[in-house]
Amino acid sequence: MKLTDEESSMRDGVEGDAVAAAMDLLIRYGDALGAERLVDTRNVAGTMTQPSPAKAQLVREKGWAKAYAVINLDSDDDFEIPRMKVPTCQLQHGFSDDADGLTSYSKQSIELQADAESYYSERGVNVLATCTPYQVGNLPVRGEHVAWMESSAVVYANSVLGARTNCEGGASTGAAALTGKIPYWGNHLTENRYATHLLQADTSIDTFQEWGLLGYYVGEVVQEARPAIVGSLAQPDLADLKHFGAATATSGGVEIYHIPGITPEAPTLEAAFGGGTVPEAIRYGDAERRWAYETLNAQGDSDDVDFILLGCPHASLDQVAQVAHLLEGRRLHEGTELWVMTPRALRTMADRNGYTQTIMRAGGKVLTDSCPAMSRAAPPGTRVFATDSAKQAHYLPAILGIEAWFGTLDECVDAAITGRWRGELA
Ligand code: F3S
Numbered sequence: 001m002k003l004t005d006e007e008s009s010m011r012d013g014v015e016g017d018a019v020a021a022a023m024d025l026l027i028r029y030g031d032a033l034g035a036e037r038l039v040d041t042r043n044v045a046g047t048m049t050q051p052s053p054a055k056a057q058l059v060r061e062k063g064w065a066k067a068y069a070v071i072n073l074d075s076d077d078d079f080e081i082p083r084m085k086v087p088t089c090q091l092q093h094g095f096s097d098d099a100d101g102l103t104s105y106s107k108q109s110i111e112l113q114a115d116a117e118s119y120y121s122e123r124g125v126n127v128l129a130t131c132t133p134y135q136v137g138n139l140p141v142r143g144e145h146v147a148w149m150e151s152s153a154v155v156y157a158n159s160v161l162g163a164r165t166n167c168e169g170g171a172s173t174g175a176a177a178l179t180g181k182i183p184y185w186g187n188h189l190t191e192n193r194y195a196t197h198l199l200q201a202d203t204s205i206d207t208f209q210e211w212g213l214l215g216y217y218v219g220e221v222v223q224e225a226r227p228a229i230v231g232s233l234a235q236p237d238l239a240d241l242k243h244f245g246a247a248t249a250t251s252g253g254v255e256i257y258h259i260p261g262i263t264p265e266a267p268t269l270e271a272a273f274g275g276g277t278v279p280e281a282i283r284y285g286d287a288e289r290r291w292a293y294e295t296l297n298a299q300g301d302s303d304d305v306d307f308i309l310l311g312c313p314h315a316s317l318d319q320v321a322q323v324a325h326l327l328e329g330r331r332l333h334e335g336t337e338l339w340v341m342t343p344r345a346l347r348t349m350a351d352r353n354g355y356t357q358t359i360m361r362a363g364g365k366v367l368t369d370s371c372p373a374m375s376r377a378a379p380p381g382t383r384v385f386a387t388d389s390a391k392q393a394h395y396l397p398a399i400l401g402i403e404a405w406f407g408t409l410d411e412c413v414d415a416a417i418t419g420r421w422r423g424e425l426a
Contacts, residue, residue, distance in 0.1 A: 001030045001183075002037045010179055017079035018069070022175035025074050029172055030183030039184040042086045043146040043163075045133050045153065046173030048072060048125055049116035050093040051109040059112065064119045072174025084124040086180040088173075089138050090117075091150045092131040092314070095377065096369045103377035125177070129369040130343035132242065132314045134161065137345070142264050145188055147176040151253070152246035152313045152391065158256035160241050162264035164188045167255055187255055193265060194274035195258050197222045200281035201231030203289055209408045211240040212390040213292040215247025217284055220292075224253040228272040230260060231284070242313050247390040293425045296390055296406035299397035303422075305405065305415040307382040308364075309396070311341035312371055312389035317349050320366065324355035326413040332363035333419030337379040344368040364416070373399055386415045386423070 003011065011023040026038060048068070058067040069075045094113050095105045117127050128136050131150050134157065140146045142162030148154050149168050157163040166186040168176070176182045186192055199221070205214050218227050227248070236244070236259075248254035258266035266272035310323055323340050332338055340359060342350065347368050350356045356366045372378045373395045378385065386405040387393050393406035405415070407423030415421050 001027055001035060003027070007038060007181060016082055017077065018073065018081050019085070019178050021069065021073045021075040021077060021079070022178040023181070025171060025175040026179065026181055026183060029175075030185070033183055033185045035183035035185040037184050038181040039145045039188055040180055041145045041147050041176055041182050042180060043138065043140050043144065043148075044084070044086060044088040044173050044177040045091050045138065045146070045148040045150070046072070046088065046168070046177060047091050047093060047149060047170055048120045048174065049090050049113055049127065051112045051116070056108070056112055059115075064116070068174065072170055074171050081123060082178065084177040086177065087126070088124060088177040089126040089128045089133055090120065091128070091133065091153065092370055092374050093129055094370050095367070095375045096129075099367050099370070102365070102379060103375070104380060105375050105377040128343065128345070130314045131371075132156075132343060135238075135314065135316055135346065136343045145182065147173050147182040149173055151249035151255075152242070154255055155245035155249045155257070156242060158187055158193070159245060159258065159263050164193075191274070193256055194226065194276065195228035195266075195272040196225045196279075197227045198279050198281045199227050199229045199231075200283050201229065201233055202283055202285040204232045204234070206234035207408070208240055208243055209388065211236060211244040212247045212388075213289055213296075214284060215244035216251045216292040216296060216390045216394075217288050218257070219248035219250060219252030219254050221282055222252055222254060224255070226256050226258070227254065228258040228260065228266060228269065230269060230281070233259065233262075236262065239316050239319055242316075243389065246313050250391045250394045290425065293406070296393045297404070299393075300384070300403050300405040300421065302384050302403060303420050305384050305386045305419060305421050306336055307379050307385040308336065308338040308412050308416045309341070309372055309378075309385055309387045309389070309392055310339070310409070310412060312373070312387065312392040314371075315340055315342040315346070317342075317346050320346065320350045320355045320359075321353065322409060323364070323413070324358040326410065327359055327362035327364060330362050330417055332416050336416055336419045337382075338362075338364035338416040340364065340366045341371045342366060342368060372396060376400065378402065384421070386412050386421055388412050
């Protein structure tokens, strides 16, 4: 890999041992991928503070610097961790103290994370604590090279914002944060961003649920390829595309898609394909829609619902407001829990607007920082849960061994009030 003088001096230790280890990691990573060079980035989104058993042991025995060296820089050496060189944020992590006592999630993990927040904040990591950094101020511009983790955030950044990132990991983001560099390969290159597949929606995509179902089908069909979506599409909003992208990255590994006339790199269908041949369309009609719905509901059996999970990816303020509106003056069924996950910054606004209080008066909770899939924890005794999120419906049964129902927000709130699942495909 070709290095600039600045990169060579970082590798040679001019900026300290931690930066040298970070450069060494990036060079090894880039070489393995065939990257010819690195590219500058001033926007890193990683998971420095997230607790894990391995991290807990390292911190207990050798401190935070060692944990960063081993986990985020793939190095066994001992060195101090300097301030992050470029703006860096923490994505979602484990539950914090607002969820203390609500699940079996351990007190030790909550404390370890609080300690991590202090350590990393002192080194310049902005603890956004959400899978949707783009909802709380980290909004890269079109063409900006960034180094982000979290599949739902990566597909949003590439597709909706037109920023450029691969799906990075804990080590590559750890190294990027200390150097402001990331290997120049994959989605950073223009030629790797053009669509490869054409998906034609023959059925109307005009609700949050429909965007999720379509995304789930698209991911299944194209896997890690790059779809362009056309057809009977209503104007989506942030929540629709947040749901759609997360679903494509759940059943498949989509990191970028285009919707001609909507997403920034596809003013036209021709532009989506970079002027190349547009392939024959894969059709999405009633049968495909039903497949997505039935697959997402394949883990549901009992109609007795004891947990409703909303806000995956983390809910926008408008989504929290919608939940509050639907719960106004109502009361959850006894024994049924309802959680809305949202970024901490948006929870502050939800508090200010009274949405949190309305949801809490009904018996629900507005929680932050994490989610049941990430923290591997739901209300104790949960056997059957319901959600409006394709991603959460896909993962949670496998992670927690519980049944899942996938439906609309209205159906989820109805289940919270009645304790019964009565959802069906309209
Ligand atoms: Fe976010 Fe958890 Fe869903 S981290 S994308 S709410 S699985």
